[in-house]
Every structure is written in C-alpha cells, then in structure tokens.
Amino acid sequence: MAQHYTEYLAANVLNEQQLISYRSLSRALKVHSNLAKQMLFEFHNKQNSKKPGTVHATYLITGTKRQTKSSQANGTETRDDDDTVMQSSPPFPGSSAPVHDEDEEEVPTVVRSVMLVKEEQLEKAKATFDSIIGIHVYSLQAKGLSDTQALTECNRKIATSYASEDPQEVWKQYGTIQNPNAKRRTTRGVPLQKVASKAVPAPKVIPPTTAKQPSTFGKAAPKPQTSSRPISKASTPEPASKPPAAKKDASALFKSFAKTKPKAKQEESQGSGTTSQDTKDEPMGGFSDDEDEFNDDGVIDEIETKMPAGKSKKERAADLEAMMDQEDEPMEDAPEPVVDDAAENAIDKPEAPPEPQETVTVQNGRRRGRRRVMKKKTVKDEDGYLVTKEEAAWESFSEDEPAPKKLKPTTTNAKSGGGPKKATKIGQGNIMNFFGKK
C-alpha cells in the first residue's frame, strides 16, 4: 500500500512532471480523498527531506478570516427606520406602517474562507486567518507552480478519464458525500456521440473482477441491435473482444476508446441499413424543437440509480462477454442493449388490427395516407434481457416525411432501396458533431 502510492507519485510527479492533486490521486488509487491528502503530504515530506525543493505543494486552508473588509461586506449596517417609504415615519395618526425592530439588529454573518495557496505563501496566508479549521495539501508538482490556474488541468483530466464511472457506485470510495436519493434516468439511443463514447467502453474495459462497476450507463449503452443481424457481423462484436488484454493502463485505454468509438458507430449505422438510421434520426427532431424539451420521451426510461446488487451482474457480464466472442453465430438471445426508437409511441401500441392495404390520398399537393413500416419493439424476456424484435406496424404519414419506404415484412435487404437517401441522412445525423467536444 505504502509502496504503491509512493511509486505512483514518484512516477507521475518526479518523472513525468505532472500536476497531481489529491483528487487525481484518489481516483488513480481508488482511495478516500482524505487519505489521498495524507499521502500527498507524506510524499512531499519524504522527498523534501531527502532533497529539499524537489516537490512543491499547494495547500487548501479553511477557516475564518480576520474581519477586515468583510464587516463592510456582510450587510450588517444599521439603518434608520425613517429612511424609506415603507416605514415612513408616520406624520399622521393611524399609520400602520410596520416598524423595524432596532433590537433585532442582526448578528454579523459568519464568513468562512477557503483559500488555495502555494507553498511559499503558506505562512503569510495562515497569518491572515483568525482561526484555522483545517489545512491540507491540495496538489503536488515537481517545479514551482507559476500559475495556480493550471491546477484546473487535474480536474479536467478526471472529468475525461473517469467519465465512465458510475458516480453512485464508485464515488463512495473517494469520500464524496453520497446522496441515495439522486434520481437519474437513462436516455437510450441518444444521438450524442459524447454520451455514446462515454457509455460504451465502460462495461467492456472493466475486468469482471472489479466489483460493482457496470453501471446504468453500461446497460443503456446504445449499441445498435446489429449484433442480432448476421449481415453486419463485421463491426459489432469486435470491440468487445479486445479490451481484457490491457487491464492495467485503463486511462489510456479509455481515451483511445473515446476517440475510436464514434467512428465504429458510424460504420455500424452504415452497415445496418435503415433501421438503425431512424434510431439515430428520431431523437434529433426532439432536439431541434425549441419548445418540447423531450420529444423523445418514448425512449427515455426512468430508473432509480440504485442498481441491483452486484453479484449476479458479474456473472451476467461474464456471460455477455462469452457471447460476444462467438462472432459468427446468429445470437437469438443475445442481450440486446436497447435502442428503441420511437417504436413505443402511441401508433403501434394499440396493435391495431392490420388494415389490408396501404392507402395514399393526394390533397392540395400533399400526400397523406397510411403505410406499413417495420418498427422495433423491445421486450424484456424471462432472464431480464431486453430483446428487440421487428414488427410490422401501421403509421400515417404526410408529405413532408421521407417518401414511404415500402418494406416487405420479411426482407432485410431494404437498404438497397434506400441507398442514396441514406447517405444524406447520415450527414444530418452527424450534425451532432457540431455540439460535441472539439
């Protein structure tokens, strides 16, 4: 243990000349942040006793400050009652204007200070405090810090590298204040690549031995249902089989995944024909609409963030990986991570008795009618897996919708018909790149 953190700090602070804050240390070693603060202190002490000046620290001091300017700043000035209209000193009888109780003069507001200082200014800063509640080492770096603002780099790295961690599960070990009531819902099939890139690597990179890792995100991973279709076997299962090789260097792996994943997704969507396209396109409508925040309500599912306990999940994860490896078999009962599009919308829910033909009427140059389309439907089977099926459903349309795709219920090669159209649609889907991180 002790070796562990010394090694880590030596490698990162001394050799790589990086900024390490207590937060990054606690994330890297999965320890309580308070413990990380002590580790930083110990390392700083040891190194500097060996060779003074090798490691510089910044400190965070909390306490109450001497009331210099704060007394003027905290609004405790006395005031006369006759100043304002509201308590107009009544020149006449019967005035009911409320009168301020002078004796209710407020106690001066308590002002706490949280101060971040460099090692060199520590003593000076301490002197400005009236009483100090606590001091701890905030960060370490090899050379003196020219600009404290550089410390934000630590948190930015944390935000990117550990984005896939489920806060509810993992943050406990960092000592973050827990909130069991937090309510989160998962958005499925959200077209944001950022979310996708964040969500997808999570369940795969984490070796099955680390308990409790797979998260709500993992479940909601918008991996398109292509895995069930033999046609597109090339792209999907591949990423799943890679990761277990490199368990250790998790962070680097995360990064590389974050970058490559969106591309993979695009390929998939190209390969998998029309169906996955409309999963991409549907929610966009909701996004561009100013008024309705969540047009894609149908795809959103609320869950309590408290997830079922981890044991069976581990097994399941193992099963899942095993299944993923059998690349070429059609997997009927593969756990379909859900991408349900608008399928669950009102139209096909009633399961209306299928009308015999498609009808199209032309009115005022607008075509209206009903047509038959393939909808995906997601059901939870006995094992708790979500299974996506395609079903024929009726849907009414008007002219501004894309021209009716006359899907025959059984064929899967509908994509050939929609060739050119598809390309433009993908272009549209990619507009979300615009909002993504550059």
Place this chain on the structure above:
Amino acid sequence: MAIQQDPSALLSAPPSTKQSNHACLTRTSTSYTPLHTFALPKGAERQYQQQYADMYFSRLAMLKPAIEKQALDAWGSFTLGGETARRVERVLDVRQGDLCWVIGTCYMEMPLKPNVLDDISKEHWIAAPPPRATYGATGGRAGEAMLEDESGRLRLTGSFLDSCMLVTGAIIAVLGTENKDGDFEALDLRLPDLAPQPERWEGVEGKLAMEGEKGKIAIVSGLGISGDEGDALALDVLMEYLLGEAATEEDQKTIATVSRLIIAGDALANASPIPSREEVLATKKAGNAAHNRKYGYDSSSYNAAPTDRLDTFLATLLPSIPITILPGIHDPTSTSLPQQPLHAALLPHSRAYMQPPGSTTPSWLDSTTNPAEFICSGLRFLGTGGQPIEDIAKYILPSTTTSTTTTPESRLEIIESTLRWRLTAPTAPDTLPCYPFQEGDAFVINHCPHVYIVGNQPRFETRLIHGPDGQSVRLIAVPRFKVTGELVLLDLESLVPELVRFEV
C-alpha cells in the same frame, strides 16, 4: 459545537493499514416542490400580439383590494383642519382643494429613461451613448412622478415624495389635495405591503414526515463561466467543496448538511443569444466581417466551451447534490422576463437528471424560470436573477438616497420595496422587457415568500423584514461568484445565512 479537531490532522502520514478511518458521509435531504408560477405557454400559444396596457390594468385590479385595506386602516378617520379625508375612486375625479386619497399606478418620467424614438435615432449616430447607470439627470430631482389609472393621469408633487422610493409600475395610494396648478400635493403614501404568508409546510403533503428536516441550502449566482482558462480554478474548488472532497473532515460534515444548490442566474457569461444594440452596431461598423452572419450572429465563431464547462460542472455535482438553476441576463434563453428555463439540450450530460416535462416528480436538476418560486423544506422561496432590482436601481439617484448609513449601492432597500409593492418586477414592461401577460400579471406576489433570493448583486447583504400580519421574510442579495468568490449557505431552521469565500 463539535470537538475542535486538530487543524493539521490531514498533514500527517497516512495510517499504515489500508482500512482508513475516513468516513463516507451521506447528504441530508429535504423536500422540494417547484411552483410553476412563471411558466409561459408553449409554442403557438405564446403570443406577442397583446398590448402591455392589459398588464397595468390587471395589476391595478389585483392589488387594489390590498392597498385599499392598507389605506383605510391608515386614513379612514384622518382629518386635517376639520376636513375628513375622502376616498376618490378615479384619478380624474379629484377636485381641487379637496382632501382625499386615490389609488393608481405610479409612472416616473425621467430624463434619461430609454425611449423608443431615441432607439431609432441612435442608429444614425456616430457614437451611441453608453448604457445608462441611472435614468435620472445627475444632480437634479429623480424625475416627475405621476399617478395613473384607467381614467387619466395626475402629476404628484410635494416634498414628501423626496423621501419615497417610487418607480414606474408600482401601485400606490396617495393622500393629499390638488393645488392650483392642478398638481396633487402628496402628504402620505401607502403600499400594498407584504402579501399574506402561508405557514411553513402549509399545503405540503407529508407534513408530519418532513417536520424533522434540518440542514442548509447553498446559493450561488453569477458563476460567469466563460470558457477561459483564467477563471476556472475557483469554480473547481467550489465544486470540490460542495462534493465534500476538499477541506477537512469538519468542513465536510458541515457541507454534508447542505441539501440543495441554487444557482441564481448568470451561470454563463456572454451567452445571451441576442446581442445588444451596441454590439450589433459595432459589428456593422466592422464591415467586412459581416458576410457570414445573420442578425449579428456569427455561426463560425460559436464557442461551445462555456456550456460544456457548465454541463461538466453540473454533472459532477448532481450525483451528490440536487440543483435548481435559474437563468440570468447573460444566459442562453429568452431575454424578456419571465425568462424561460435553460433548455435541456444545452446540458447533454446533466439532462439525465432532469425529468421529462409533464412528469409530476420534481427534477433532480431543476431548470426553472427566472423569476422562480419553489417550496423547499416547507419554506416558500422566491428567487430572481437580479434584473428587476438592477433596473429599479437605475431609478434611484445616488444623491437622493436619504439614508446616511446605507451606501448607494445597497440593494436591500430596493429588494424590500419590491416585496412591499407586491411586485417581483414593477418596472416591467416600462424599462424591463417582459412577456405581455393577458390574464393577470404574473409578477404580482400573491403569497409572500419566506426567503427572497436576488442574484447577481454587487455584494452580499441580508436582512430579515417583517410585515403587518406577522410575516417575516429573509432577504438575501447574492453576489456574483465570479467577482467575489462567495457562496451563501442558508440554514433552513434559523434562516441565518453564512458566507463561504473562495480565494485562489
């Protein structure tokens, strides 16, 4: 008081065993119910065809009963020189020489108040005048006050008015006589005063279960996230502090009692979608740069960094603490009051904590309107992003502030006045843009809040005020975090605020 821990407890070597004694804290929770007082109709139902006059009519009609009561209590048996004060229904019915009182809407004519005609002529000027810090001419009187109702207008005079705070749109009752010049000599003035205040927990379900709730809420405003590198560290420390990761165990215990964070406006800097007139003119003059822009907006210069940063900030805090976020004048939403909530699409990560619209459970991340009303732990809160107060401050000349102890920039008096006027934004629609309400004026305060939060003020101020019927309201002027680095912690039991200042 807990036993004072050794301040340098964390400046020691880590314990040798892996099992450390560092506890993992759990945050207190409080009940929360948003009230959608200021939500505007959506889509096509939001009309801008109506006249603003309707707002003034309904405002007067809504507040008349309350002010009548105040005035009757005060002046019902008032006599001066053997003459009894008489109630006059309409402004036009005031007769010269009669001692009477009348109710109407105040209108202020001020030399530098913005004027539509000025706006048009401005475009032809070489240099536009700077935005006004005040609407009054310096050195002179604050301007002419008038009393107006549906029948007509009456000019108010008298030295008594000098001691009053008057702004356009406030509903007042004035006692006095009409003099020879046809002006109304005001002798006294009455306001509607504080609205009825519901008891704590009134109208909240599960009252008994909640009775024991204690804890604090944190209020911050003016985060001013700009996406620059230079200002991010204070924000980081704030975030770590609220998460209970920074500081020592003692601080962490305190912060674990904070059950909600309220961001009162201006989370972003310069993100308003509508450039000001000055900006548009500046870009026009810049000439050739105007090729690829429409209405002053240059799509190629769009910078996603600030919203990204805000999203990360919120998404990091949300697993630990619920957040209420109000928009401010610089935020990317409508500019006219009431500003509508920040759109969920701005916050791709944090939106997972928002409920779909129409769901009855309150969102964990509640993106609200500005102004906003909500009930937290049974207490009624009213919060604004600060625009109404900012605007009223322009009506008041520094020199006419009669108080010697309060400095000109003290905003408490204004904040208190708005409550006594029973108007969240009295100067809308005159000098503050707002939605033309048709049925009733949403800015009329029907229920007095327990806590009134005003964001983006020059400095932190607070006061407890009392009403005639035993109401008591905690006023809090919240400073801009970007400028002062200050966070306000409000104890929900005692309603005593504390300040935490972040210095980096």
